[in-house]
């Protein structure tokens with residue numbers, strides 16, 4: 309097992325111990341990825357984060373112990389850059405225990421108005437990104453007995469108005485996870501995903517700050533509030549930890565109950 313889970317439970321939150329584990333987080337410099345990065349650092353892991361902008365990644369790690377944190381710029385849609393990235397994780401830390409495939413782009417609006425370049429960019433980050441990362445990392449995870457956690461979305465299992473392209477990419481991620489869990493289980497590698505719903509980050513902030521739209525979202529959430537990135541990170545640590553040693557191929561909703569609904573209006 310790459311990591312343990314401490315016995316104590318505090319206020320419903322288990323304290324995970326990833327001391328000595330090496331964790332790669334794509335898109336780790338902002339939003340949900342940053343919260344995941346901070347949670348793994350707090351749990352003692354060695355962390356490598358990647359994204360396209362080195363300055364943003366360095367800023368995200370400015371308070372971290374430099375011996376346990378590394379920022380490597382890479383475009384996950386580029387296979388060679390991802391293969392080089394995996395080598396750059398292995399070189400300082402000697403192994404790779406956990407991969408968090410979180411980086412993604414977002415687009416909304418009618419499909420007929422999504423131009424080819426926008427679709428290409430979305431597919432490259434979200435689908436090609438997962439493909440390249442999994443292909444390069446899985447053999448390394450088999451060596452370490454490690455695991456992969458993807459940040460998919462509730463939008464990966466159902467439709468949303470005006471988001472056909474994005475939802476298709478997230479469905480691809482969720483089904484990569486399920487199918488690869490079958491292929492790699494016999495080699496001791498687990499793959500799982502979290503599926504958040506609306507979470508306040510740069511890509512959704514404008515909606516969160518629009519009182520009318522915000523109220524429409526909250527009305528569909530059983531727990532009565534939209535998520536913050538810190539609501540998502542603990543579920544990622546759970547799936548990556550030995551507490552989830554018998555969990556693979558799972559797409560875990562972390563959505564305040566959003567996906568428990570049939571989608572019919574709240575009367």
Ligand SMILES: NC(=O)c1ccc[n+]([C@@H]2O[C@H](COP(=O)([O-])OP(=O)(O)OC[C@H]3O[C@@H](n4cnc5c(N)ncnc54)[C@H](O)[C@@H]3O)[C@@H](O)[C@H]2O)c1
Pocket residue numbers: 334335336337338339340341358359360361382383384385409410411412413432433437459460461462503504505506507508509510511512
């Ligand atoms: N915010 C939400 O409501 C929500 C809901 C469900 C799922 N998600 C998923 O959560 C994940 C994180 O999104 P977020 O909301 O934190 O947004 P975000 O924009 O803050 O994070 C996305 C990160 O991915 C990086 N990235 C994008 N394309 C990349 C590429 N080609 N190569 C390398 N890095 C790239 C960005 O630089 C950024 O750091 C995504 O997978 C997103 O689909 C978000």
